[in-house]
Amino acid sequence: MKLDSRIPGGPIETAWDRCRFENKLVNPANKRKYEVIVVGSGLAGGSAAATLGELGYNVKCFCFQDSPRRAHSIAAQGGINAAKNYQNDGDSIYRLFYDTVKGGDFRAREYNVYRLAQNSVNIIDQAVAQGVPFAREYGGTLANRSFGGAQVSRTFYARGQTGQQLLLGAYQGLERQIDAGRVTMFPRTEMLDLVVIDGKARGIITRNLVTGAIETHVADAVILGTGGYGNVYYLSTNAKGSNCTAIWRAYKRGAAFGNPCFTQIHPTCIPVSGDYQSKLTLMSESLRNDGRIWVPLKQGDKRSPSQIPENERDYYLERRYPSFGNLVPRDVASRNAKAVCDEGRGVGETALGVYLDFGASIQRLGEDKIRERYGNLFEMYQRITDENPYKVPMRIYPAIHYTMGGLWVDYQLQSTIPGLFVIGEANFSDHGANRLGASALMQGLSDGYFIVPYTLGNYLAGTQLDKVSDSAPEFQAALSGVQDRTKQFLNINGSRTVDSFHRELGKIMWDECGMARTAQGLESAISRIQSLREEFWQNVKVLGKNEEINQSLEKAGRVADFFELGELMCRDALTRNESCGGHFREEYQTPDGEAMRDDDNFSHASAWEYQGDNVTPVLHKEQLEFHYVHPSQRSYK
Amino acid sequence: MRLTFHIWRQPNTGAPGKMERYESANMNPDMSMLEALDVLNEELMGKGTEPVVFEHDCREGICGSCGFMINGVAHGPQSKTTVCQLTLRHFKDGEELYLEPWRANSFPVLKDLMVDRSAFDRIIAAGGYVSVPAGSPQDANALLIPKTEADRAMDAAACIGCGACVAACPNASASLFTGAKISHLGLLPQGQPERNERALRMVRQMNGEGFGQCGNIGECEAVCPKGITLENIARMNADFLKASVCERPKSGAAEDAA
Ligand SMILES: Cc1cc2nc3c(=O)[nH]c(=O)nc-3n(C[C@H](O)[C@H](O)[C@H](O)COP(=O)(O)OP(=O)(O)OC[C@H]3O[C@@H](n4cnc5c(N)ncnc54)[C@H](O)[C@@H]3O)c2cc1C
Ligand code: FES
Numbered sequence: 001m002k003l004d005s006r007i008p009g010g011p012i013e014t015a016w017d018r019c020r021f022e023n024k025l026v027n028p029a030n031k032r033k034y035e036v037i038v039v040g041s042g043l044a045g046g047s048a049a050a051t052l053g054e055l056g057y058n059v060k061c062f063c064f065q066d067s068p069r070r071a072h073s074i075a076a077q078g079g080i081n082a083a084k085n086y087q088n089d090g091d092s093i094y095r096l097f098y099d100t101v102k103g104g105d106f107r108a109r110e111y112n113v114y115r116l117a118q119n120s121v122n123i124i125d126q127a128v129a130q131g132v133p134f135a136r137e138y139g140g141t142l143a144n145r146s147f148g149g150a151q152v153s154r155t156f157y158a159r160g161q162t163g164q165q166l167l168l169g170a171y172q173g174l175e176r177q178i179d180a181g182r183v184t185m186f187p188r189t190e191m192l193d194l195v196v197i198d199g200k201a202r203g204i205i206t207r208n209l210v211t212g213a214i215e216t217h218v219a220d221a222v223i224l225g226t227g228g229y230g231n232v233y234y235l236s237t238n239a240k241g242s243n244c245t246a247i248w249r250a251y252k253r254g255a256a257f258g259n260p261c262f263t264q265i266h267p268t269c270i271p272v273s274g275d276y277q278s279k280l281t282l283m284s285e286s287l288r289n290d291g292r293i294w295v296p297l298k299q300g301d302k303r304s305p306s307q308i309p310e311n312e313r314d315y316y317l318e319r320r321y322p323s324f325g326n327l328v329p330r331d332v333a334s335r336n337a338k339a340v341c342d343e344g345r346g347v348g349e350t351a352l353g354v355y356l357d358f359g360a361s362i363q364r365l366g367e368d369k370i371r372e373r374y375g376n377l378f379e380m381y382q383r384i385t386d387e388n389p390y391k392v393p394m395r396i397y398p399a400i401h402y403t404m405g406g407l408w409v410d411y412q413l414q415s416t417i418p419g420l421f422v423i424g425e426a427n428f429s430d431h432g433a434n435r436l437g438a439s440a441l442m443q444g445l446s447d448g449y450f451i452v453p454y455t456l457g458n459y460l461a462g463t464q465l466d467k468v469s470d471s472a473p474e475f476q477a478a479l480s481g482v483q484d485r486t487k488q489f490l491n492i493n494g495s496r497t498v499d500s501f502h503r504e505l506g507k508i509m510w511d512e513c514g515m516a517r518t519a520q521g522l523e524s525a526i527s528r529i530q531s532l533r534e535e536f537w538q539n540v541k542v543l544g545k546n547e548e549i550n551q552s553l554e555k556a557g558r559v560a561d562f563f564e565l566g567e568l569m570c571r572d573a574l575t576r577n578e579s580c581g582g583h584f585r586e587e588y589q590t591p592d593g594e595a596m597r598d599d600d601n602f603s604h605a606s607a608w609e610y611q612g613d614n615v616t617p618v619l620h621k622e623q624l625e626f627h628y629v630h631p632s633q634r635s636y637k
Numbered sequence: 638m639r640l641t642f643h644i645w646r647q648p649n650t651g652a653p654g655k656m657e658r659y660e661s662a663n664m665n666p667d668m669s670m671l672e673a674l675d676v677l678n679e680e681l682m683g684k685g686t687e688p689v690v691f692e693h694d695c696r697e698g699i700c701g702s703c704g705f706m707i708n709g710v711a712h713g714p715q716s717k718t719t720v721c722q723l724t725l726r727h728f729k730d731g732e733e734l735y736l737e738p739w740r741a742n743s744f745p746v747l748k749d750l751m752v753d754r755s756a757f758d759r760i761i762a763a764g765g766y767v768s769v770p771a772g773s774p775q776d777a778n779a780l781l782i783p784k785t786e787a788d789r790a791m792d793a794a795a796c797i798g799c800g801a802c803v804a805a806c807p808n809a810s811a812s813l814f815t816g817a818k819i820s821h822l823g824l825l826p827q828g829q830p831e832r833n834e835r836a837l838r839m840v841r842q843m844n845g846e847g848f849g850q851c852g853n854i855g856e857c858e859a860v861c862p863k864g865i866t867l868e869n870i871a872r873m874n875a876d877f878l879k880a881s882v883c884e885r886p887k888s889g890a891a892e893d894a895a
Contacts, residue, residue, distance in 0.1 A: 047771075050771070051771040054770050054771065065694060065700070065702060066692065066702070066753070066754060066755070067754065067755070067757065067758050067798065068758075069701070069758070069761075069798060070694055070695075070700040070701060070702050070798075072694070072695065072700075074695065074699055074700045074701075075695045075697055075699050075700065084777070084778075086778060122772070124777045125774040125775065125776055125777045126769075126771060126772070126774055127777075128774070128777040128780065128827070129767065129769040129773075129774035129775075129777075129827060130766070130767050130769055130827070131766075131767045131790075131821065131822050131825050131827045131828055133787050133788075133790040133791040133794050133821070133825070134787070135787070135791075136782055136783075136784045136787040136788075137784060138783075138784050139781070140781030140782050140783050140784065141778050141781060142777055142778055158791060158794075159791060159795075161699065161795065164699055164795075164797075165791075165794060168794065171761070172761060172765055172766035172767070173766060173769075173771075175758065175761045175762040175765065175766060176762070176766045176768060178758075178762050179762040179763065179764075185758075187755070187758075210747060239694040239695045239696070239700065240693060240694055240695075240696060241694045273667045274665055274667060274668070276665060276668050276672050276675065276676050277672070278669075278671065278672050278675055278696060279696045279697075281697060383718065383722060383724070384722070384724070385667075386667070386724070386726060449771045449772070450771070450772070453771070497679055497682050497683075499675070499679065500679075541682060543682060543685070543686075543687045543688070544687050548648065548649060548748070549649075549690055549747060549748040549751065551688065551690055552682070552688060
């Protein structure tokens, strides 16, 4: 496998323009002769399917939910970045580019990031034209807020429902194409394999989640916009259905997997309350603007927070990072919370939590002001915990939130399999080792509305695509592979439920491949995952049959893939002997506990190539070059 | 905490269904209703009984996947709360709960508590959008929209499409859902060019799907987890009436050009 990033080179400001000019075009009359599959209807898949339909391609779009409108993108709260500089506060495309490369701890490709910053501006125009009701000022202009430690105010938002509103915009565009007959939608349909013929992606195998029918779909190109894989940890802020199956199947068909160990942990989530917990709820990062984070100075101090006097509290972020204080980036805030809990100073019943205290702000600004700023978040917190955060400090703890890793793609967003494009959270591009807040929505829409529609055309116009049908041996082999696997799940008839395996896998991943990692821990995780996987294939219990709605069967397939991906994540973390962004290896830290990057040896993206089951995959490296933003140590002291 | 559940079990759309009784002593007041069903399902599977099927995804009250009747009320007793966010604190130890799927002809039951809401997608496909191609818009701030208008549009756009409104309505009307989308777009300047056409097509699609007529009873508003108000139905009716009066056959020339 040879990695060719296909970066246009030359001045970065005009690179995308030149690329678009050099890309071949498909004659408008020929577009309808092409069949294109889009898997996923989130911001990435939904916007791509709508745009390709509008361009005239024959599009089939798939999602596992009952409606494309329910893709996980709907849950994004905070906002979307764009370099509009509407606030005249010094923002520019170059600054957004710079912040993203630096925020990603110098592990992303400069040319991709620059293009993302350029497209950000068009996204806002597009969304407003669709009727997305962004927040506005009294004068009628769009409002902005600052987010995730950025020094400029460039985040656009629709209350706490930005993802919902952007997704509904894309969804409505998609429904318009469905109405026009240009897109055929397949909801409640799960992709279970990719079909590759003559080295090119030519279709997929799916299971109808209502009837159980396992079917083939032939195409000229396949686009995956299937989201992130944070649920490998079982507990995460992701929707319950989010999974890695589509990208994992593609990996096993030859698509390289980029930076699998790069995951993001969000510092402000509601802590776990019991072992029945099914998912974690995010509390917006904006709370850190007015809340002060602390734990008791003494270990095991079980007094209620109001009884702990000021001089027995440790405002550890303010103490350690006097200039950024409570506003340090996500990875730093998360790691510090873990450290104080590891010292036995965590709060709440499980002692896995820290206080986020609004007492001082309420005293200074009044309860009304705080209610105006965060009222809906406080309400949500109270609904879940039954505690009143106006009176008692909130308890928060970090949780898995986003995966920067994903299938490796070149500048054209094509994977190492020609004709297989990967967009949104499912690919590895743009965010390096750490994603900035409000940048995922931007990336998904940039990929779907403004990049893949051009690069797909270039591929189709420049590739000899022979006619194939689903009687081809590759289709038949993939089809029977899926059928056999489904039967196997149903026939094991063991004694443990899928969820119980998933929880155990998640715990291993969280303990050993979560906020802090060590070589020893990762090695032990790999062997524990292997034996748990073995047990799974012998002892999992899936009741019912294939020819019906069978949620345990759906979960079994997803968890089986999570086992394999989890192992690859540990392997990737083990080979990256440095700390960068969300990847913190305890062996590589400064004397005062900060991450130590190693640019001499690790200034690359890792791309793993599958070699067969139970065979160690091969690691390829894409060397990263920085011509514009020169790598520096991040410091928030 | 101990609860007794009476849950609607139905293997598929064609088959008959019935209420089954299950008990669990492993409930906890801090659990969400869906976590309670997770725990119950683990217990059922332990005994070799197939788990109860229910729809869910985000578990944060935003995707609109979840929803069923609890003791006859859509999404249960807490106002403005979906079942995924409803905790067991709202129930007493030993209480009996009756869980049933949304009941409406236009929402056939697929299995247990899961129904088919694809009619909602078809209503949106009948004009619930602004016809703007990707790549051609003007600068976003070239269009000034008064904050109050934008806020009202956002109130309507907050609908999550869960279907509680239909389930609560004695006539199984989808007017709140349809009205919310017609209002969202109709309140904004971007939605004006297609406003009449949109109202006509969406309302006709809604009726064609077999949803009942709105009788202004207001049950929908009472159960809506996002607080969508009846005002949206009034706006839909006004737009539909106006559009019906103004409706003219489309000119052939314009059709050809398109
Ligand atoms: C709670 C929360 C809050 C967030 N807030 C923000 C924010 O404020 N700003 C920001 O920028 N980002 C935010 N993010 C991140 C952002 O929401 C996601 O990264 C982004 O929406 C992902 O979009 P996507 O289109 O790539 O994938 P998704 O929206 O996850 O869509 C995946 C699609 O793929 C389909 N799919 C998956 N697997 C299969 C399969 N095998 N077969 C068929 N279909 C399949 C699904 O049905 C779905 O349609 C947040 C994330 C979370 C969890
Ligand atoms: S599961 Fe998404 S709203 Fe309840």
